[in-house]
Amino acid sequence: MRPESTVLASSRADVLTETVEGFGAVRFTPVDPVADSAVLHSWVVEERAQFWGMNGASRELVQEIYEDVDRRDTHHAFMVRLDDEPVALFQTYQPSEDRISECYTVQEGDIGVHLMLAPAAGRPRPGFSRTLIGSLIRFAFRDPAVLRAVAEPDARNDKAVALMNRLGFVPQGEIILPEIDLPEVYLPEKRAVLAFLDRPAVLPAAVAVTPSQ
16 A cells, blocks of 8 residues: 555546636546545545544545545546646535435436535635635536536534535525445435525636536
């Protein structure tokens, strides 16, 4: 097993790259469970990520978790990079194939989303979060069939709930996500805030959007 500090190069191609003037190239790449496990592990074991439920996880376990996500057709994880720097983990899923389907009536065109921002490094960059959020919204709604984004941050996670509100999500109240106990995955019961973001009539503009080949 490679040491924790080793960062491997991923061979996976970007799903979408967009160039934002004055900001840089925002790249969405499917998570490579092997190459990205060290970076993801360093994020999820921080105290601020306690609500992701992996504070005590080893790098090997984080890799196994994302290998399970990688095998699924209904759940997807993307490493978001600004130029070459990882700045966020963005996950999408089909609510009809997730435990959240037991908590609300899923509609056609719904997409579930999870977001983890990378730890802040260096001096604060004015407008960073606002600009990145624009890219995330464009990515979530890049398929015209997607009509509504669904979020369910932990109800105790004040920062995530505040970020969800800044994104424009409308809270619908608290829900209890049921426990999942399967051989390949375990998720404890979770008290969450259900919120919806309808597809914007006009998506936030970027200077250039280039689908990767």
